[in-house]
Amino acid sequence: MSVVGIDFGNLQSVIAVARNRGIDVICNEVSNRFTPSLVSFGPKQRYLGETAKTQEISNFKNTISSLKRIVGRTFADKEVQEIEKQYLTAPLVDVNGQLSVKVNYQGQETTFTTLQVFAMYLTKMKEIAAAETKLPVSDCVIAIPAWFTDVQRRAVLDASEIAGLNVLRLINDSTATALGYGITKTDLPEDKPRNVCFVDVGHSSYTVSIVSFIKGQLTVKSRAFDRHFGGRDFDRMLLDHFAAEFKEKYKIDVKSNGKAIIRLMAGCEKLKKVLSANAQAPLNIESIMEDRDVASMMKRAEFEELAQELISRVEAPLQKALEDAGMTIEDIDAVEMVGGSTRIPALKERISAFFKKDLSSTLNQDEAVARGCALQCAILSPAFKVRDFSVQDITNYPIKMTWQPTPEEEETELVVFNKNNTIPSTKILTFYRSEPFELEAQYAEPESIPAGINPWIGRFSIKNVEPINGEAACVKVKARVNIHGVLSIESAYVVEEVVKEELIEETAKAEGEADADVDAPLTRKVKKLVKKGDLPVVSATSSLDRSLLAELKEKEMEMIASDKLVVDTEMAKNALEEYIYDTRSKVDGGAYKDFTNPADKEKFIKDLNDAENWLYDEGDETTKSVYAAKLGELQVVGTPVIQRYREFEARPVAARELREAINNLMSQATSSEEKFAHIPEEEKNSIVEKCSKAQTWIENKEERQMMLKKYEVPAFTSAEVRKQRDDIVYFATPILNKPKPKPVVVETPEVPEAKEESKEETKHDESKDMDID
Numbered sequence: 001m002s003v004v005g006i007d008f009g010n011l012q013s014v015i016a017v018a019r020n021r022g023i024d025v026i027c028n029e030v031s032n033r034f035t036p037s038l039v040s041f042g043p044k045q046r047y048l049g050e051t052a053k054t055q056e057i058s059n060f061k062n063t064i065s066s067l068k069r070i071v072g073r074t075f076a077d078k079e080v081q082e083i084e085k086q087y088l089t090a091p092l093v094d095v096n097g098q099l100s101v102k103v104n105y106q107g108q109e110t111t112f113t114t115l116q117v118f119a120m121y122l123t124k125m126k127e128i129a130a131a132e133t134k135l136p137v138s139d140c141v142i143a144i145p146a147w148f149t150d151v152q153r154r155a156v157l158d159a160s161e162i163a164g165l166n167v168l169r170l171i172n173d174s175t176a177t178a179l180g181y182g183i184t185k186t187d188l189p190e191d192k193p194r195n196v197c198f199v200d201v202g203h204s205s206y207t208v209s210i211v212s213f214i215k216g217q218l219t220v221k222s223r224a225f226d227r228h229f230g231g232r233d234f235d236r237m238l239l240d241h242f243a244a245e246f247k248e249k250y251k252i253d254v255k256s257n258g259k260a261i262i263r264l265m266a267g268c269e270k271l272k273k274v275l276s277a278n279a280q281a282p283l284n285i286e287s288i289m290e291d292r293d294v295a296s297m298m299k300r301a302e303f304e305e306l307a308q309e310l311i312s313r314v315e316a317p318l319q320k321a322l323e324d325a326g327m328t329i330e331d332i333d334a335v336e337m338v339g340g341s342t343r344i345p346a347l348k349e350r351i352s353a354f355f356k357k358d359l360s361s362t363l364n365q366d367e368a369v370a371r372g373c374a375l376q377c378a379i380l381s382p383a384f385k386v387r388d389f390s391v392q393d394i395t396n397y398p399i400k401m402t403w404q405p406t407p408e409e410e411e412t413e414l415v416v417f418n419k420n421n422t423i424p425s426t427k428i429l430t431f432y433r434s435e436p437f438e439l440e441a442q443y444a445e446p447e448s449i450p451a452g453i454n455p456w457i458g459r460f461s462i463k464n465v466e467p468i469n470g471e472a473a474c475v476k477v478k479a480r481v482n483i484h485g486v487l488s489i490e491s492a493y494v495v496e497e498v499v500k501e502e503l504i505e506e507t508a509k510a511e512g513e514a515d516a517d518v519d520a521p522l523t524r525k526v527k528k529l530v531k532k533g534d535l536p537v538v539s540a541t542s543s544l545d546r547s548l549l550a551e552l553k554e555k556e557m558e559m560i561a562s563d564k565l566v567v568d569t570e571m572a573k574n575a576l577e578e579y580i581y582d583t584r585s586k587v588d589g590g591a592y593k594d595f596t597n598p599a600d601k602e603k604f605i606k607d608l609n610d611a612e613n614w615l616y617d618e619g620d621e622t623t624k625s626v627y628a629a630k631l632g633e634l635q636v637v638g639t640p641v642i643q644r645y646r647e648f649e650a651r652p653v654a655a656r657e658l659r660e661a662i663n664n665l666m667s668q669a670t671s672s673e674e675k676f677a678h679i680p681e682e683e684k685n686s687i688v689e690k691c692s693k694a695q696t697w698i699e700n701k702e703e704r705q706m707m708l709k710k711y712e713v714p715a716f717t718s719a720e721v722r723k724q725r726d727d728i729v730y731f732a733t734p735i736l737n738k739p740k741p742k743p744v745v746v747e748t749p750e751v752p753e754a755k756e757e758s759k760e761e762t763k764h765d766e767s768k769d770m771d772i773d
Helices: 052-053 078-082 113-135 152-161 175-181 231-249 258-275 302-306 308-325 345-354 368-380 546-587 600-615 624-669 682-707 718-736 756-772
Strands: 002-008 014-021 021-025 039-041 046-048 092-095 098-105 108-113 139-144 166-172 194-201 204-214 215-226 280-290 292-301 334-339 389-394 399-403 414-415 425-433 439-444 456-462 473-481 487-507 519-535 537-541
Touching: 002 113, 002 175, 002 258, 002 368, 014 368, 014 456, 021 204, 021 368, 039 098, 039 113, 046 368, 092 537, 098 113, 098 368, 098 487, 108 113, 113 152, 113 546, 139 152, 139 175, 139 231, 139 368, 139 519, 152 166, 152 292, 152 456, 152 487, 166 175, 175 194, 175 204, 175 215, 175 389, 215 308, 215 414, 231 258, 231 292, 231 308, 231 519, 258 280, 258 302, 292 302, 302 308, 302 399, 302 537, 308 345, 334 345, 345 456, 389 519, 414 425, 414 756, 425 439, 456 473, 487 537, 546 600, 546 624, 600 624
Parallel strands: 002 139, 139 166, 194 334, 215 389
Antiparallel strands: 002 014, 014 021, 039 046, 092 098, 098 108, 194 204, 204 215, 280 292, 399 414, 399 439, 425 473, 439 456, 456 537, 473 487, 487 519
């Protein structure tokens, strides 16, 4: 199973996988490392990612962009109506309060919620990962903006489930960047933390995170953001500038034409990138509208002057992040830049001047988030072993609980999770109740969350609460912000205060018996809380109902199958069209001319012409099976022709290989070389006989083939020739490679050594006697 990390971007998304003892960013079907975050609808099928990009101009009313900005939003959302609407080309509609898009799909007007559209895009991400890794994809980690609220996070989780993805963690994009930075560093301190500020300016938002690193751990200290500052704001600024210029220069109103806006926006984006590296850049757009071509030029100084107001917004989040972390500029050890828009020179200069230090770009600015996601997925997945690295993230908005008080209570609310509270985190709340009650969770500072999003998070009903011994029961409620940054009530239970007697180990004289020898044991009464039983909790949140999720998942599977059928049908149509053109040109005077029976040729060409006419008339819109059947009819005549042609080309090659094998084996079998001398003559003769038969066979077949026309059934095939070659090779090789017999060793009798030893002993004794004498 693949371990996948997805950086869900507003303009484009990046996919990374853990494999080969590292992290790889994978390419999509057109070998790009980035996949456009677009979904488009056509008369037959959906277009996702790269294919949607090709539809962006011609089919702009049915193409949805800015998925990151609209998922989890409502139609009445202030930011949607005032900001996001200008970047969207598809009509927005309200479906039971949910933000939806109205498109023309499969020839009829259809409405999809933004959650469904996002699920479609995730399906494409899953398909790309599976195609690249050749493995099924389920577990993943998805990076989302840190400023996403509970409702947006739940929407991403629901969309992921519809797409068939199991999200191990929704990780804040800045946290993923920090993880990718920290886990690869081998020089992290063990005591005094290293403080790094990560500045991420993406396509639509700007995030600043201050993270402390020690060996094996990162801790997010603070985070600040500008949710409406990014690369697209610079593009929009340029669009407004050039739209005004072209109105005066060419007398055309670009903003009145949807296609012209998209063309100019793309041109402005390209110009901005060129200006990041050059002092000036041209803008040329062909046929922008009314068959008019436009051209202009801009210098970097002019761009920076236009963008002065935008660039001035950089410092506020930097200052806010430092204040929330309780740090000064001097406490920051490094400033890491990520995000495509940080390449703008004026932006980098302003940030560098703020911190009074050089900026670092040790991470890949476009792929850092995806790599961090893949690392987090590998850490959470049991299939991978990764070096231990702890990630301590924080909440961005304080969360409070409210409830209906009892007569004995005055408080009705409590901030349970403060801003910058560590996540995941669990808090235990204690209530004294005699009957079921409800808790409501909402953001404590509604002004800090994205404008237009309801601060309400959820309602949680604690059931089956009853008094104990006539008194209010002590109810413990476990609230948790989980690893996704989503709030839930994990459980609720009743505890009872029980008085128990405990024996004190020390003893004392019994009262009134000071002189007594017997010591009396002492006891004390201790009150203990004992868990009595779990209570059912009914949650009402923005998450979709399970039955609705199942229904949407089934619809998505149907659309996937429909898309596949359309692609397969198109491939079958293309195969038929290609066969008609290729075969007809080769039969009618080409390579297949001599291999086509003259009696069949005229009718076959007529059938091919008729098939072509049918294909562009009534056969233009039909089913895959009809195209396949039509191709099969033509192949009844065409396939034998093609086979005869291919055999004509292949037979001489196979015959040459056979003769080479025959000559080689016969020369070895009749050789007088010493290495073949040990092989019996009858076995050598059997090789010669086998080769002679093969030689006779090929000569007879070739002679017979020469008597036939090219369009007649051949006398033999290249496969038969190769079988003859294999037969003689497999027969002769074991004989010719037979090892020589081992030489016979003649053993000589050993000379007895006993007599010699006795003689030596005798001599020794004699010499000894002589010494005595």
